[in-house]
Amino acid sequence: MRKIYYIIALLLVIFGLFSVYIYIPKEDNFAKGADEGHYLAYSKYLSENGITNYPKIFKEHVEIEKNRIWPSPLRFGYFLLSSLWLKIFGPTFRSLANLSFICYVFLLLFSLYFSNRYFGKEIASLFVLLLAFSPLAMAMAKRALSDSMGNMFIAISIWLFLSFLTEKKIFNFILFIVFYAFSILIREQYILFICFFSLYFLIYKYIYKVNIPTIYFPAIILLPLFIVGLIWVISSGSLANLIYMIKLTRVLPTINEYSVLFCRGPWFRYMIDYILISPLVTILALSFIIYVLANRSFLKDYKISYFLILFFVLYILLSIFDYNKNVRYAINLDMIMRLFAVFMLKEIFKKSKFMSDFVFMAILFLCLTDYLNFTYLFCQKNIYDPVSFVLLKVRQFIP
Template identity: 35%
Template sequence: MCNIKIIYFNNMAYMFLNSIKLLMHKINFFVAVRSNIFLLLALLISFISISSSFKSIKTFSENADEGYYLKYASEIGNKGPAEFPGLFKSYIENKEFWFYPNPLRIGHIFMTAFWLKIFGYTYINLAYFSLLCFSLFLIFSFFFVKKYFGSRIAVFFIILQAFSPLNMAMARRALMDACVNLFVFLTIWIFYENLKKENTVKANCISLPASKNQNLSLFFRWLFFIIFYAWTILIKENLVLLSVFFVFYVFINKWQNRRPLAVRAIFCATVLPWATVGCAYLLACGNFNIFADTVKIIIASPAKNYYALCYGSGPWFRYFIDFFLISPPVSLLAAGFIFYYLTQKKWQKILIYLILFSFIMLCIMNLFTKNIRYLIFLDMPLRLFAVLMIKNIAERFFTVKAKANRLLFLIILFAVSLDYSRFNFLFCKSRIYDPMTTVILKADLIVPTEEK
């Protein structure tokens, strides 16, 4: 009888191991499928998940940011750009408006006005504009990662990025954060490409002078960047602070490549887009006095904003806490990768670019009201770092690429399941609108929800 039991359990163990082996082979097959299929699949699943979660939004915040974005878009959509001076006048005259989005966000207002004019002036349609921006962000970020890290990493990255709790949450609201994320990402990518091209031309000029075609190509590249960056600032005024990072990186680039300082890049990242934005503001405001009054209000209002003071204050490490609360595994893996990578002897320029971008923008945004929505554009590099960390872990366990891919895929799926559960719990079940630290801690029952 004992021998029969042993044989039975041996057979069960053998069948179990065969099942695991078969599963791993299937995983390896799916990993080997063309990357574009994974891109479309991740987009589809993410789109369906976010769209289906719209029903959990009982009401939109009519008296907060969402209400103002719909109001601005409706005014411009119905009355045209000539209504902009009226928006500024109304904003200046009504003190209760000062604590909410200002009409300097011309770029976002124009795009949403055009979108809503086609589909209708409703909060749901404004939320679908956010979903569109998120979908475009996924597509562009996929091709970015594919270009610099290969199809394999791009596939795993897009799976993880498509289920980012923060990005999914903003993709279902009538807010501007998904739009900001898209344009910031494209802006820093275009800048890096332009600087890289300029380095190549300068390196070739050592032996041969640059041709007219090369100079013309660089001219149009930088012209496109100036226009695009100016539009990004017009979407949200504080994105002018990206110039700090751009200038800093130009100096780092000089040190990295042992080349003369790229003065043209500095001008294209500062003076020229600023001048373009200034002209756009003056045209929208009608005169300089209205523009000056609006800027004064924007600068002074946070000091009197009770909500910002109560919920948006805190120490410099508050953003670390917020990212960890929303996505614990990704935050830990990303932090681990940064420390690991900086100890290596050889550095990849694009990774140093993204690490510096994350660090500098984190430092800059710490000077203002702290809300993780305002740093949504750091979610992309953090998730890329997390994937690269998992890749390093998988390759430590398995030297065979196929086996490493299987482990990488399984860990990514595990991280995705945790991220989706956080999104569902925080933003669907708990119905969090603004993911402030206190609100998340209350949802997780780490701090009391009410006093007794």
């Protein structure tokens, strides 16, 4: 790829970051009566009274019925970091939104580092450029929510696990365990990734026939659960509180009116939402998945199969839950699909002597369309929660 293209890519990423930052809402325009108000209230309370008062939050969530519809206090990791952040920068919605923005920046930096390491400079630059203009990632980066932080931590965990498999170093494994455990403490749904990490370890060892100690297999499952469980027990104040909260987390979506009305649907709902948000990237990514399945020579590269199996495992697990069909819960698919979109473009133009030029121009076009989608959906129309009903209404598919 030409040197000028790298410079253009860098300038465009900076432009994307600047755009997200200037679109962060003013203090009065945040959703005070929704999750953002809850996150600020709890984070502010902890910043003023100390993290040792966390069991009180657990107790209130369990005992006060109206509090149960808000995000769970199982998200200790988010409240820990956000309370420290507010202590430094002040207890405002914009402070929390700035924290989301910083997490978005670090998502891009870590993605650049690891993708460059495993796929080369050209693919890494194109991938991060495309990721920087993800409408969903940009939208979450300007809100006072936990989505951006959770997306960053689990993305780092995904890359660290790949790093561990590649280099087989104990230090990489420890880093993976720490980041993954903290990811679960930010958004409890990430506990589902244990299924993928343990499954791919077995695939890597027995199908790719890589010599890696079997002892890592139980450690992948047990260590994150032990760390998270211990912190949950301490932060909840008692094992009884924790057990009740876990039961509540399972039941609440089925009795929450919003979840029942807006977050149910068929298994393909996530893809419909992604097509409504970022149609071209989604179509390219799905095309690459079909292409790989039809040309299995790609699967000889464990790095390709790593992300392909991650996509399928995560999608299947998300589809099982009937009351959580919200594209925000599937934000982790976004990174995978943007990587696949780059791969697909490389395949489309691979026979042309101007392949790099065509691929770069195509990426620029995708960034432009995604930027327009971001500004239209999440700035002009000011969508707060991109559930299917809202997206279909804004796109004028329903009245």
